[in-house]
Amino acid sequence: MLRITGGTIYDPANGINGEVRDLYVEDGKFVSSFTGGRTIDATGLVIFPGGVDVHTHVAxxxxxxxxxxxxxxxxxxxxxxRSQTRRSGLGGMxxxxxxxxxxxxxxxxxxxxxxxxxxxxxxxxxxxxxxxxIVDKSCLVLMANNEIMLDLLEAGEYERAKHIVAWHVWAAKAYGVKAVNPGGVAAWKWGKDANQLSEPVEGYKNTTPGSIVTSLAKIIDELGLPHPIHLHCNNLGAPGNITTTLETMKHLEGHRAHMAHLQYHAYGGDDWDTMKSESAQLAEYFNAHPNMTTDAGAVLFGDTVTITADGPWQHLLYKLTGRKWGNLDVENETGCGIVPYSYRPSNLVNAVQWATGLELLLLIDDPWRVFLSTDHPNGACFWRYPEIVQLLMCADFRKECMAGLPPEIMNRITLPEINREYTLYEIATIMSAGPARALGLQQKGNLGIGKDADMVIYHSDKDIARMFGHPRYVIKRGEIVIEEGDIRETPDGSEYLVKPSFDPGTDEFLRPLFEDRYCMSFENYPVEMERIERPDLQQCITTE
Amino acid sequence: MGGKVTCTLGEVKNRADFIVYWGGNPAECHPRHFTKYTLMQKSPFLPRGRKDRTMVLVDIRETKSAKASNIFLQVRPGKDFELITLLRAMIKDQPISEAQVAETGLTIEQLQDFVSRMKAAKYGVFFFGMGLSMTRGKHMNSAALLTLAAEMNAFTKFVAMPMRGHGNVTGADVIMRWQTGYPFGISFNRGYPRYNPGEFSTVDVLVRGDTDCAFIIGADPGATMPQPAIDHLAKVPTIVLDPHVTHTSKLARVHITTAPAGISAPGTAYRMDEIPLPLRPALKSPYPSDEEVVRRIKEALLEKPDWMGERPQMLQNQI
Amino acid sequence: MNKIKLTLKKNPTVVLETEVISPDYFLERTHEEICASVVYHGKREKRLDEFFDVDGERSDCIEIHGDLQRVRHVGRAMTRGEVTIHGDVGMHLGALMNGGVIEVHGNAGDWVGGEMKRGKIHIHGDAGQQVGAAYRGSIIGMTGGTILVDGNAGIEVGMRMRRGMIVIGGAARDFAGLQMKGGTIVLCGGAEIRTGAWMQRGTIISLKNLALMPTFAESGVYNPTFLNVYSRHLKTLGVQLPFAEVDGRYRRYSGDQGVPGKGEILIWEPAV
Known part of the structure; x- marks a missing residue:
């Protein structure tokens, strides 16, 4: 039992904006009250629900x-x-x-x-x-380049495709579906890319990236997955890709969707020399279409390693940087590319990317629909989020940073004209309550009674980056895991899964197709439930 | 710079129309490779199977695998690195003369033909064996082929993959990487992982006598390592976990018999392309699994006072 | 001159890691503090004076006596002062060094001056592998300073070096100047195979004939004027580099075409 008294609470899920309240935790959940137990005096401290990262690459x-x-x-x-209770490790990119x-x-x-x-x-x-x-986890299975599904869509067998998607979600013990560069990864396996939303994918007659997007979004809504289609659009990172992104969004009308790392999809211009930010145009469309959520995929200057299922983009980066390149094509499903990269303020393209990410966060007016992310490790490492919070909360600090950019950038970005500053309440929304809601995790990002007692207690500090980088306490399911920068406990987290329903005959339908294309036996393909440590099965939902 | 461009074996099965085995003898060492993955399989992209694929063998002698190949390139022993570097130059249209090629044991026509076939391929793949990776030049020979594969992607799709030896080497490599960031050659003596092949790799540590105890799981260094390493294993307390009596267990101070993984102990094995496969035990064993033994040793060690002195939780600058 | 003298009194049974043996660390420390400096004997924390007799304090001039083959990281990242070793020394001597001088009257292990930036290391005996090289995965090795090895050296001398100079008095083994990006390597006793493999830029000078990679093209015979300057500089370090036309000439090769690179290898041909 743990009581936290006197803290100033920011709990957007319950509309609590900076009120002083006491919190009571019993058996890892918030309860209304009790007597006794340990007390933390949080007078003068700031309390947020524990952060939720909607889009990261960590495993x-x-x-x-x-x-x-x-x-x-x-x-x-x-x-x-290491210590006797804690394993050793290395941070970094x-x-x-x-x-x-x-x-x-x-x-x-x-x-x-x-x-x-x-x-x-x-x-x-x-x-x-x-x-x-410590953290709870979920994962999204990659579907948009699954050739068995694409073949079914090509043949017009939508219902069958839906069963296939549901089967794969359960086989992977995933929580949702990610679509990366629909049709493009399949084409990359021939060294090609899919650039046009309405042109057939390499190897197909009717199936276009656009039709894949619409079908998948519909399938996921009909299956009632708590998290909508998680979409990485085509043409990631390419100048002028705003057209593709807007067109993709039009294909999603009438469906729920989460647009991943929108920063990488918000560029105008014709080539690297003329590339500019089109975040204003994108935000305008986005603001008017409440069916979508997004995460920023913001970029911070410094070293990182870029990794994505977008093989064609990675090969381009390798050619641009001449540095190391890793690529891994996975049969029938997907592929990934890996290139170490440094974002530099003196580089015009990088500077535009840096500004675009911030612009999106500032121009999308509903904090419930845009979330903090760097597409770790692509835009920057996740442990640099506090720097982004500082950029969002302090317009002066943003101006200071902009002073270090090349002068010719000013007609390519709109950041200098934006004076908005995030409030703590809005930060709590984009960092916790919003992403938890978009993921459909009702236990998370919420300090209400009966919810998981995940919270973070900050010193109130004018130095925003320090405040968010060094919490006073971090509490996970009622257990103090971090205290003044020291790791106290390292409990194991849960894994969230869903089991959408599918035709029991799907196994027999898939088996011959599988054995034709893959090189492992069909029985070895799905992950058994026993292999998941601490699974937490979530319910599917009904969408209208 | 280098890097690694690779794929899963199913991609080879479905798409690879140009297959190069370099310094390996799959016909005898990986007998199912041709039939399961590389040559005989048909796919929607390669409907005629073997007829749609070209296989090249590069080796120092004409092994049984040469019979299965369309083209056999007999490289002079110890000239692989030179040959690959020449190929790197040739794909980039650097002027290369007959005289420069001579020392590889091949002709300029053979190399030109090879380069044009590589470039004409739709999906090329290099498999390389110990004939490349364990001969003079070692890791640089592998790096050379990986680099050539990466550079070929300026022209067409190309990947490269090592043919690993026995045991679940890949699995150890994968898990060490996620837990420590490094695949092998790791020291934990400072309380966090440090990496330096040549300094911390097992064979080097043993040959130099840098260790005063050895704990061996799933390997038989007593059969494969150089004599000074084996002598050192015999000298220090060596503990072996193995289902069988091995060369190493014979010279060890302690041998704990364990259940054979995959036959009577469950788990996951990682295939050479890092695809995880479940191991489903078929038989029961009276012996504990490796995992259980290690866990119990760890529990017993926790009873003892920690060997680490007062060290910070975090280090900003590593040694 | 004030000096700190360390004498090995107990042979380590496993590796002893002593990055504290550095002028920067000793300069402001008392005798007692130096004695209590933490070294790692295998995984165990020990005091420096468990292994060494310590004489002197507060100095950036260090003299060490004994067989230090198992002692690693001496002079790591030092920026000033002098370290003189009478005996053999283990790996990573002067790695990441950024100034000062190290002199070894004996042999040294692998990674001498690994990724060093400035300063001078002189090994009177042989050196191990990867002299002045990049650590695994690093793109750049040595970026400045001078390493002199009177004896022989192992493989990968100057791997990925960008600036600075390495002189090997004896013979080097394979892959000298591997993936070199700049700087100079002088091989007085030649080298085994694959010298200059994959080099991008930089200069390798060999006073003995070399078996070159096939991807190096001969591009003339000459006595470059810059060698005149080099020779004078090397003379101050005790190395004789011939350059006069009466003594002979250099055959120049460029490569590595595989990269393709613009490095050069100069091989001395004495006049007959």
Whole structure:
């Protein structure tokens, strides 16, 4: 039992904006009151619900590939030293699993969503997630380039495709569906890309990226997955891709959708020399279409490693930077590319990217629909979120940072004209309550009675980055895990799954197709429930 | 710079129309490779199976695998690195003369033909074996082929993959990476993982005598390592976990018999392309699994005072 | 001159990591503080004076006696002062060094001057592998300073180095100047195979004939004027680099075409 008294509470899910209240925790949940128990005096401190990351890459084949490729970064980064109760680890661009848990908890995040899991190696992702301590986890299975599903859509067998999607969600023990560069990864396997939303995908006659997007969004709504289609649009990072993004959004009308890392999809111009931000245009459309949520995919200057299922983009980056390149194509499903990268303020393209991410966060007016993310590790590492919070809350600090950008950038961005400053209440929304709602995790991002007692207690501090980077306490399900920067406890988190219903005959339908294309036996493909440590099965929902 | 461009074996099965085995003898060492993945399989993209695929063998001698190949390139022993570097130059249209090629044991026509076939391929793949990775030049030979594959992507799709040896080497590599950031050659003596192959890799540590105890799981270094390493294993307390009596267990101070993984102990194995496969035990064993033994040793160690002195939780600058 | 003298009194049974043996660390410390400096014997924390007799305090001039083959990281990241070792020394000597001088009257292990930035290291005996090299995964090795090895050196001398100079008095083994991006390597006793493999820029000078990679093209015979300057500089370090036309000439090769790179290898041909 734990009582937290006198703290100033920001709980957007319950409309509480900076009120002083007491919180009571029993058996890991908030309760209305009790007597006795340990008391934390939080007078003068600020309390948020525990952070929720809607889009990150922390476990699985691709981040593990990135770890292998960056020993030079592991050497220069901070090390976590083992103790009798705590495992050792390394932070940096691609932190090790144990360090991932410590670093997320260390800045008050208690739930993370791993955004890209191929079914073929889902077992691997789950094994890694079991080694990420403290935080609760979920993951999204990659579907938009699954050739069996694409073939069914091509043949007009929509219902069958729906069963296939549901079957894959359960086989991967995932929580939702991610669509990456629909049709484009399949084309990349021939060294090509899918750039036009309305042109057939390489190897198909009727199926276009646009039709894949619409069908998948509809399937996911009909299946009632708590989290809508999680979409990484085509043409990531390319100048002028705003057209593709807007067209994609039109294909989603009438459906719920989460647009991943929108920053990478909000560019105008014709090439790298003329590239500019089109965040204003994008935000205008987005603001008028409440069916969508998004995360920023913001960029911060510095070193990182880019990893994405977008193979064509990664090959381009490799050619641009001439640095290391890793690529992994996964049969029938997806692929991923990995390139270490440095974002520099002196580089015009990088500067535009930096501004675009912030512009989106500032121009999208509903904080319930735009969330804090860097598409870790692509735009920046997740442990740098406090720097973004500072940029959002302090217009003066933004201006200071802009002074360091090349002068010719000013007619390519709108950031200098934006004076909005986020309030603490809005930060609590984009960092916790909003992403929890978008994920459909009702237990999270909410300090109400009966909800999971995940919270973070900050010192009130004028230095915003320090305030959010160094919480006074972080509490996970009622247990103090971080206290003044020290890791106190490292409990294991849960894993969220859903089981959408599908035709029991799907196995027999899939088996021959599977054996034709894959090179492992069909029985070994789905991840068994016993392989998930601490599973937490969530219910599907009805959408209208 | 280098890097690694690879794929899963199913991609090879479905798409690869140009397959190169370099320094390996799959016909004898990986006998099912041709039939399951690389040559005989048909797919929607390669409907005629073997007829739609070209196989090249690069090796120092004409092994049984040469019979299965369309083209056999017999490279002079110890000239793989030179040959690959020449190929890197040739794909980028650097002027290369007959004289420069001579030392590889091949002709300029052979190389030109090979390069044009690589570029004409729709999906090319290099598999490389110990004939490349364990001969003079070692990791640089592998790096050379990985780099060539990466550079080929300027022209067409190309990937490269090592043919690993026995045991679940890949699995150990994968797990070490997610837990420590590094695949092998790791020291924990400072309380956090540090990596330096050549300094911390097992064989080097043993040969130099840098350790005063050895704990061996799922390996038989007594059969494969150089004599000074084996001598050192015999000298220090060596503990072996193995289902069988091995060369190492014979010289060990302690041998704990464990249940054989995959036969009577469950778990996950990682295939050479890092695809995880479940192990479903078929038999019961009276012996504990490796995992259980390690867990019990760990529990017993927790009873003892911690060997670490007062060290900070976090280090900003590593050694 | 005030000096700190360390004498090995107990042989470590496993590796001893002593990055504290550095002028920067000792300069402001009392005798007692130096004695109590933490070293790692395998995984265990020990005091420096468990292994060394310590004489002197507060100095950036260190003299060490004994067989230090198992002692690693001496002079790591030092920026000033002098370290003189009478005996052999283990790995990572002067790694990441940024100034000062190290002199070894004996042999040294691997990674001498790994990723060093400035300063000078002189090994009178042999050196191990990866002299002045990049650590695994790093894109850049040594970026400045000078390493002199009177004896032989192992593989990958100057791997990925960008600036600075390495002189090997004896013979180097394989892959000298691997993926070199700049700087100079002088090989007085030649090298085994694959010298200059994948080099992008930089200069390798060999006084003995070399078996070159096939991807190096011969591009003339000459006596470059810059060698005149080099020779004078090297003379102050005790190395004789011939340059006069009466003594012979240099055959120049450029490569590595595989990259393709613009490095050069100069091989001395003495006049007959």
């Amino acid at each position: 699985g084949g691709s981040i593990n590939f990135a770890r292998a490729m960056t020993p030079e970064d592991h050497r220069r980064t901070q090390a976590f030293i 691609a932190p090790t699993t144990f360090a991932t848990g410590y670093l997320y908890a260390g800045m008050g995040f208690t739930t993370v969503n791993e955004a890209a899991v191929p079914v073929l190696s889902a077992r691997h992702t789950h094994e890694e997630m079991a080694d990420i301590p």
